[in-house]
Structures are given as structure tokens and as C-alpha cells.
Amino acid sequence: xxxxxxxxxxxxxxxxxxxxxxxxxxxxxxxxxxxxxxxxxxxxxxxxxxxxxxxxxxxxxxxxxxxxxxxxxxxxxxxxxxxxxxxxxxxxxxxxxxxxxxxxxxxxxxxxxxxxxxxxxxxxxxxxxxxxxxxxxxxxxxxxxxxxxxxxxxxxxxxxxxxxxxxxxxxxxxxxxxxxxxxxxxxxxxxxxxxxxxxxxxxxxxxxxxxxxxxxxxxxxxxxxxxxxxxxxxxxxxxxxxxxxxxxxxxxxxxxxxxxxxxxxxxxxxxxxxxxxxxxxxxxxxxxxxxxxxxxxxxxxxxxxxxxxxxxxxxxxxxxxxxxxxxxxxxxxxxxxxxxxxxxxxxxxxxxxxxxxxxxxxxxxxxxxxxxxxxxxxxxxxxxxxxxxxxxxxxxxxxxxxxxxxxxxxxxxxxxxxxxxxxxxxxxxxxxxxxxxxxxxxxxxxxxxxxxxxxxxxxxxxxxxxxxxxxxxxxxxxxxxxxxxxxxxxxxxxxxxxxxxxxxxxxxxxxxxxxxxxxxxxxxxxxxxxxxxxxxxxxxxxxxxxxxxxxxxxxxxxxxxxxxxxxxxxxxxxxxxxxxxxxxxxxxxxxxxxxxxxxxxxxxxxxxxxxxxxxxxxxxxxxxxxxxxxxxxxxxxxxxxxxxxxxxxxxxxxxxxxxxxxxxxxxxxxxxxxxxxxxxxxxxxxxxxxxx
Numbered sequence: 001x002x003x004x005x006x007x008x009x010x011x012x013x014x015x016x017x018x019x020x021x022x023x024x025x026x027x028x029x030x031x032x033x034x035x036x037x038x039x040x041x042x043x044x045x046x047x048x049x050x051x052x053x054x055x056x057x058x059x060x061x062x063x064x065x066x067x068x069x070x071x072x073x074x075x076x077x078x079x080x081x082x083x084x085x086x087x088x089x090x091x092x093x094x095x096x097x098x099x100x101x102x103x104x105x106x107x108x109x110x111x112x113x114x115x116x117x118x119x120x121x122x123x124x125x126x127x128x129x130x131x132x133x134x135x136x137x138x139x140x141x142x143x144x145x146x147x148x149x150x151x152x153x154x155x156x157x158x159x160x161x162x163x164x165x166x167x168x169x170x171x172x173x174x175x176x177x178x179x180x181x182x183x184x185x186x187x188x189x190x191x192x193x194x195x196x197x198x199x200x201x202x203x204x205x206x207x208x209x210x211x212x213x214x215x216x217x218x219x220x221x222x223x224x225x226x227x228x229x230x231x232x233x234x235x236x237x238x239x240x241x242x243x244x245x246x247x248x249x250x251x252x253x254x255x256x257x258x259x260x261x262x263x264x265x266x267x268x269x270x271x272x273x274x275x276x277x278x279x280x281x282x283x284x285x286x287x288x289x290x291x292x293x294x295x296x297x298x299x300x301x302x303x304x305x306x307x308x309x310x311x312x313x314x315x316x317x318x319x320x321x322x323x324x325x326x327x328x329x330x331x332x333x334x335x336x337x338x339x340x341x342x343x344x345x346x347x348x349x350x351x352x353x354x355x356x357x358x359x360x361x362x363x364x365x366x367x368x369x370x371x372x373x374x375x376x377x378x379x380x381x382x383x384x385x386x387x388x389x390x391x392x393x394x395x396x397x398x399x400x401x402x403x404x405x406x407x408x409x410x411x412x413x414x415x416x417x418x419x420x421x422x423x424x425x426x427x428x429x430x431x432x433x434x435x436x437x438x439x440x441x442x443x444x445x446x447x448x449x450x451x452x453x454x455x456x457x458x459x460x461x462x463x464x465x466x467x468x469x470x471x472x473x474x475x476x477x478x479x480x481x482x483x484x485x486x487x488x489x490x491x492x493x494x495x496x497x498x499x500x501x502x503x504x505x506x507x508x509x510x511x512x513x514x515x516x517x518x519x520x521x522x523x524x525x526x527x528x529x530x531x532x533x534x535x536x537x538x539x540x541x542x543x544x545x546x547x548x549x550x551x552x553x554x555x556x557x558x559x560x561x562x563x564x565x566x567x568x569x570x571x572x573x574x575x576x577x578x579x580x581x582x583x584x585x586x587x588x589x590x591x592x593x594x595x596x597x598x599x600x601x602x603x604x605x606x607x608x609x610x611x612x613x614x615x616x617x618x619x620x621x622x623x624x625x626x627x628x629x630x631x632x633x634x635x636x637x638x639x640x641x642x643x644x645x646x647x648x649x650x651x652x653x654x655x656x657x658x659x660x661x662x663x664x665x666x667x668x669x670x671x672x673x674x675x676x677x678x679x680x681x682x683x684x685x686x687x688x689x690x691x692x
Contacts, residue, residue: 002069005029018046018054030066053101064117065089090117090131109138126155131168141175158235167191180206188218194230195223203265211266213275218259225252225286236269240390241337250296252286259306270308271335279306288317290341291388291396293360295319302327309334320355320382321347329386337390344383349375349407352382362430371412372512378407378421400427404437411495411514416441425450430499432460444468444488457510459499465492470523480618484526487535491518514545528611530563530585530604547571552579554592562602566590578628585634597630597655604634609641630655639666667691 006029011022026039039061046054071083095112113134121127130151135144148168153159170188174181181204188199199218206212228249234242261268263275270277286300299322302315312330319325325345331337347355353375356362384400407421423437434450446466453461469488474481498510518541525533533539543557553571558564566589567581578598584590585602593599632653639649649666655677662673671689 003030020044055099057097059095062092087120091115107139111136121154144172146170194227196221211264216261220257223254241334244390248289250287253284254281257281277308295358321351339388341386346381349378374410376408380404442468443472458496460497462495487523489522512547516543528608529606562586598628599631601633606638607636
């Protein structure tokens with residue numbers, strides 16, 4: 001059955017020039033809907049020479065979806081296929097259609113009110129639902145007024161979701177000319193929960209089937225950018241651009257926007273400049289995430305512009321700190337999409353270090369050494385430029401220039417601060433360079449250069465040259481050496497920052513390395529032999545620091561050509577403490593011992609124990625010495641102890657808790673002494689002497 005129920009009163013009459021069909025009290029039920037009562041319709045057909053010359057249809061009500069079964073059941077006609085594809089629905093009220101034969105074909109006039117008019121979407125056109133208004137038209141011109149509430153636009157090839165319309169008001173006027181139809185609307189107002197728009201446009205449809213041309217201008221008001229993805233034209237923009245806009249726009253408010261389109265509709269978005277697409281809007285209080293996992297730009301206030309396939313933006317934002325950065329950027333070609341962003345900001349150096357740490361990419365590439373760097377003071381102006389290919393986000397290019405002033409940096413676990421830093425660092429992705437950076441270190445001026453290292457496994461090298469007062473070294477490390485150091489000297493140093501192995505690599509990560517060297521010219525060492533030195537003498541001094549593990553610091557070095565040492569320290573929050581080490585006088589290069597404690601070995605020309613005990617009393621307690629020292633094995637050419645000159649002496653001591661085991665062999669004294677570790681307990685001292 002086409003319809004569940006039909007009732008109607010029908011009158012048929014023949015006139016001199018044709019016939020008329022009148023329907024009254026028409027009631028039709030289709031599905032779960034029935035027509036209202038008192039529906040009437042008339043159909044008049046005027047005959048002339050050669051056939052029908054006029055058709056007039058009038059009805060006070062017509063429901064389009066209820067005509068679908070009737071049209072589908074008729075013999076094939078050109079109306080069936082588009083009717084089935086569009087599935088028109090909605091109600092016409094007070095409908096009047098007049099068709100008249102003219103020499104050129106047919107002329108028509110139509111007048112009706114309509115409500116809840118809708119059509120299904122097609123491949124080329126959107127579907128609509130809920131249109132209401134009225135139409136008055138004839139063969140040459142027409143006028144349609146829309147007064148619609150609660151309408152819906154469904155166009156999945158262009159928008160991923162339906163667009164709800166709370167209110168739509170406009171009047172369309174069209175007129176057919178010799179070459180085409182011109183459609184104009186001077187005021188189209190659309191309101192929904194996300195925004196309000198005011199538009200006007202002109203559409204020209206050529207009669208030869210070529211592309212229509214449009215001249216469209218629209219203003220948007222009060223838009224919440226968290227709803228941007230709902231309105232992105234996925235059918236007009238490349239997928240990488242859509243994906244980046246989806247992920248990067250976090251929040252913001254657009255008080256007003258403007259858009260215009262002028263050109264052939266079929267060529268939009270005018271990649272070959274066949275027409276002109278322009279749009280601009282201001283963003284307030286925006287949050288934009290340029291790259292995944294990077295800190296977002298906050299408090300964005302910017303003007304964004306589109307010109308055909310390009311996008312540009314200028315404004316301010318809080319990028320590194322709460323202070324505003326001047327930023328600009330865009331996408332030159334959305335079909336080869338590369339986001340370009342540049343900006344200048346001023347921030348505290350502590351904020352810059354914190355920002356770098358918060359970027360997972362930097363943290364992963366620089367590793368735990370990044371966490372060692374602390375900025376205690378200073379400011380920097382940062383000028384950055386980012387190129388981000390949206391088809392391959394990992395192939396980004398990041399350049400930055402950091403102009404530091406009055407900075408202060410510390411490497412945790414090293415105990416030194418560089419202050420009054422002035423200079424420029426250049427960042428090319430993760431390669432850092434800088435020349436002539438000035439600072440103060442250990443109360444002396446230094447000049448630093450940063451460059452890519454030649455050493456494998458390292459990312460950056462910092463070379464430092466400067467001048468230092470010897471007294472400042474003791475003060476910096478809290479050593480009581482004021483009576484033993486004097487003068488100042490030139491020195492050189494370097495710092496090697498390791499790179500992290502690539503993901504999936506089994507290679508071990510290289511350790512952080514710091515080196516310091518000087519010839520100590522100008523410095524007096526007021527110790528006894530073998531470390532006594534006059535200011536005019538040049539003596540090689542070298543310290544090499546290696547951080548093999550987070551809680552360890554290894555140090556190797558020398559004072560003079562023959563006096564070398566190798567130390568391994570615990571590097572913990574409470575401070576540095578000795579783990580194990582070796583001091584070697586002459587002979588081969590020292591190695592770390594297999595057990596904890598300090599070993600002293602080698603050959604010394606002259607040593608006065610009484611004088612060195614005085615030095616120890618000044619700089620450390622007996623308890624510290626006893627707890628650190630584990631082994632002594634020395635050949636002394638001229639040894640003095642306890643006021644006696646013993647001459648050539650072999651001296652060894654081994655810490656065997658609870659005692660020291662001491663062997664001494666000299667011309668006046670020879671034998672073995674067992675001495676308690678803690679002399680304060682007044683335990684017995686045992687001596688087995690061959691000579692005394």
C-alpha cells in the first residue's frame with residue numbers, strides 16, 4: 001500500500017478551454033503522520049492548439065515526503081531520480097503554481113509558504129533540515145525569505161559534524177539574465193550556540209553549465225575557539241593542516257572575524273589564484289600548542305589572516321614566562337604545509353632553564369645533565385624561529401638566539417657558580433654555539449666559547465679562559481688554605497655535555513666531563529716539600545672531573561709533572577665525600593684502589609712530617625684524616641719526623657681496624673709499630689724495633 005488511509009471529495013469539470021480537478025476535505029495518512037483537516041487543492045489544465053498550454057495548481061497544504069510513494073509508483077519520468085536522491089520533506093502552505101506555454105518553452109510562477117523544509121545531502125551539496133519561510137518566483141526573477149529556527153546543515157565531505165542553527169534569517173532575490181541567473185542576499189543572519197554571523201553574497205550561475213561565481217562576505221561574532229574543530233572545512237584543507245589545527249588550538253575567544261570569497265565556486269580554495277579567499281580575526285586569551293608535548297603558548301592575543309592557501313598571524317603570547325613575547329608566523333602553502341613561527345621574548349634565566357626542561361624532546365636528548373643546570377639570577381632576550389613540517393613533525397627546525405645579561409649559572413655537584421654572565425648563545429636545533437661570552441668565576445673574569453665538540457658522544461663543548469686569585473679557590477670550596485695560597489694566575493677549562501643515545505641504541509651514554517688547567521704562574525704555594533712553589537715558577541696543574549653516575553664524581557689530575565692523583569667521590573645532596581682514591585708521587589699513572597679509602601704511594605725527595613701535620617691541623621681534623629686514609633707506601637730520600645732527621649726512609653702504613661700497622665726503615669730507626677686508630681682512647685701502642 002502507498003498510503004495507510006486516504007479520504008477526499010473529488011469534483012471534475014470540463015471547461016471550454018480545458019478541465020479542472022477540485023479536491024476537498026483531503027485527508028491522507030502515511031506512516032505515523034496524518035495531514036491536517038480542511039485540506040483542499042485544485043488542478044486546472046488549459047488546452048490549446050497542439051496540446052496543453054497551461055497548468056495551474058493551488059493547494060492550502062502539501063507535505064513533500066508524502067508525495068514520494070506516489071512519484072516512485074509512476075512510470076519513469078525525469079523527476080524520479082533527483083527526488084529519490086534528495087528525499088525532500090517539509091510542508092508547503094498556500095501553494096500556487098502556474099505553468100504557461102510560451103514560444104521559448106514554458107514560463108512559470110510559484111508562490112508558497114514553507115516550514116521544516118529539508119533535503120538529504122549529496123556528493124556535491126549539503127543536506128539541510130528545518131528551513132521555514134516563503135517564496136515568490138517566476139521565470140525571470142524570484143524572492144525567498146527564510147525565518148528559520150532549529151535548522152541543521154549536514155555536509156560530511158566538508159564538515160565532520162552537523163552544524164546546528166538556532167536562528168536563520170535572510171531574503172534571497174534572484175533574476176535571470178541572458179547568460180545566467182544572479183542570486184543576491186544583502187543580509188543573512190545565522191545564530192547558534194557557538195557564534196553569530198552576518199553575511200551578504202552574490203552568486204551568478206551561468207546557463208552554459210560552467211562554474212558559478214560567488215562574491216561572499218561574512219562577519220562572525222563571539223566565537224569560542226574550543227569549538228574550532230567543529231567548523232574546520234575538512235573537504236577544503238589538507239589532512240595535515242586539519243590535524244595540526246585540531247591539536248594546537250586549545251582555547252581562546254574570537255570577538256569578531258571577517259571572511260570573503262570571490263571567484264569560481266568549482267576552483268575554491270583557489271590554489272592557482274583563480275579567485276580570492278580572505279579571512280581575518282582577532283584571538284583573545286588563547287592557548288596554542290605548536291608541537292605535541294611542548295609547553296603551550298598562553299595568553300595569546302593575535303590577528304590571524306588567511307589569503308587563499310596561506311595563513312599568517314601576528315600578536316603577543318606568554319611563551320617562556322608570563323611576560324609577553326612578540327610572535328608572528330603562518331603557513332605559506334597549506335598544500336605543502338610548513339608552520340613557521342618566530343618570536344622575541346624577555347625572561348628570567350631560571351624560567352628559560354625551566355622551559356627547556358619541560359620540553360620532553362630536550363629532556364630526552366640532553367638527558368640527566370639538563371637537571372644539573374640551575375639558574376640563580378639574570379635575564380635573557382630570546383629570539384626564536386620554528387619551522388614545523390606538518391607532514392613530518394619530527395623534521396622540525398628550531399633556531400634561537402639567547403642574549404644573556406647579569407646571569408648566574410651553577411652545575412649541581414660541582415659547587416661553583418658563574419655570575420655576571422653577558423653574551424649570546426645560538427641554538428640550531430640541539431646544537432649550541434657562542435663566542436666571547438663574559439662572566440665571573442671564582443671572583444675572576446672569564447671568557448667562554450661554546451661549540452660543537454670533536455669528541456664522539458658529546459653534543460656541546462664549553463671552553464673557558466680566565467684569571468683567578470688563589471685565595472678565592474680556598475674560599476669557594478671552604479678550604480682553610482689562606483696561609484698556604486697567594487697570588488693569581490691564568491687558567492683554562494672545558495665542559496663537555498654528552499648527547500643521549502638514539503632511541504633503540506644499546507650504546508652507553510658518555511659522562512659529563514669538566515677539565516681545569518693552569519701553569520700556576522704568579523701563585524705561591526706555601527706548603528712544605530714536595531708542594532712548595534714560588535710565584536715566578538711555572539708548574540703544571542690539571543683537574544679532570546667525570547660524572548659517571550648521578551651520585552658519583554671522579555677526579556684525576558696532577559700538580560707538577562710527577563705528582564698525580566685519582567679520586568672517586570660521592571656526590572650527594574649533603575655534599576662531596578671521598579669514596580676511594582690514590583695519590584702517587586712519581587712512577588706510573590695512579591689507578592683507583594679496589595677498596596674504599598685513600599692510598600698514598602711513590603717516591604718523595606724531601607718530607608717534613610711535623611710541618612705537614614701542622615697543615616693537616618689547619619685544614620682538617622685528625623678524625624677526618626684517619627677515616628679517609630687507608631694505605632701509605634712511600635720511599636723518602638730525606639725524611640724528618642718528630643724533630644728528628646731520619647734521612648732516607650721507607651715508610652708504609654696500612655689501616656687495619658682497630659689499628660694502624662706501620663713499618664719504617666731508616667738508618668737511625670727501623671721496626672714495626674701497631675698504633676690504635678683512635679688515640680683519644682689511650683690504648684696501648686706496640687712497637688717492635690730493629691733499630692732505635
